[in-house]
Amino acid sequence: MSEALRALEAQAEIRKLARVLGEPAERLGFLAEVPPGDIQALRERATTVLFDANVAVLRRMAAASRLLPASVLARIAEKVFGPLLCARIAGLVDAHRGVEIASHLPAPFLADVAAELDPRRASAVLAGIPTSTVGAVARELARREDWITVGRFVGHVPAEAVAASIDVLDDAAVLRVAFVLDDKSRLPAVLRLLPATRLDGVVRAAVREGLWAEAFDVLLRLEPPLAGDLAAAVAALPATDRERAAAKARALGLLDELGPARDALLS
Structure with a gap:
């Protein structure tokens, strides 16, 4: 860890x-x-x-x-x-x-x-x-x-x-x-119990409620294909939201550990 x-x-x-x-x-x-x-x-x-x-x-x-x-x-x-x-x-x-x-x-x-x-x-x-x-x-x-x-x-x-x-x-x-x-x-x-449509909602909730620390904790514990599905939801966010999330991940020292989500945040 x-x-x-x-x-x-x-x-x-x-x-x-x-x-x-x-x-x-x-x-x-x-x-x-x-x-x-x-x-x-x-x-x-x-x-x-x-x-x-x-x-x-x-x-x-x-x-x-x-x-x-x-x-x-x-x-x-x-x-x-x-x-x-x-x-x-x-x-x-x-x-x-x-x-x-x-x-x-x-x-x-x-x-x-x-x-x-x-x-x-x-x-x-x-x-x-x-x-x-x-x-x-x-x-x-x-x-x-x-x-x-x-x-x-x-x-x-x-x-x-x-x-x-x-x-x-x-x-x-x-x-x-x-x-x-x-x-x-x-x-x-x-998380596999969630309908696919709710994964987008979970990511948007991280933006809306300032829950990126919680979201990163989730992302770091997932494997494909679920990790990729959440990364895709991150990639669909507006650029400004991705930039803020990337800054938060960087401040927490987690950015380079986020795998596909890192690429999504920096895209």
């Missing part, structure tokens, strides 16, 4: 760590020189500490949940437990039971839970959530501009659910989510 790409990845990891700690990302700027993998490890350890606190009590609560109808539990979850406690318990209940309870909860509350959830601990539950529900929750998270939560779940739901989520994200949101994906190796597969 080049130093320039490492710097971008560190930015993304700092944002995600700040979210876990409940702090502004700016307060963690001193971590910018730390390897991104180490920042990720710190985030995962912090999450583990938070989720393992009082785990014995949570296990008893999860076991007791088998005694009540799912519809009743859903009401208790929403009105009494709240999203934080529900997120802690989600990975401890039987997957089928968790899906059944979730089916009785409204999308805004599920979005609240998702924001507090460690998806690694609830993968089995997440895999069983209906695609329509995943799409509704993604729409709510997008309304809140909670890109980090959307990005955390990409590796834990089926491709159909990822596609449903992408359908409710606008082109700028796709870039924002892609930048904070937990598993960047999934990025090509995610």
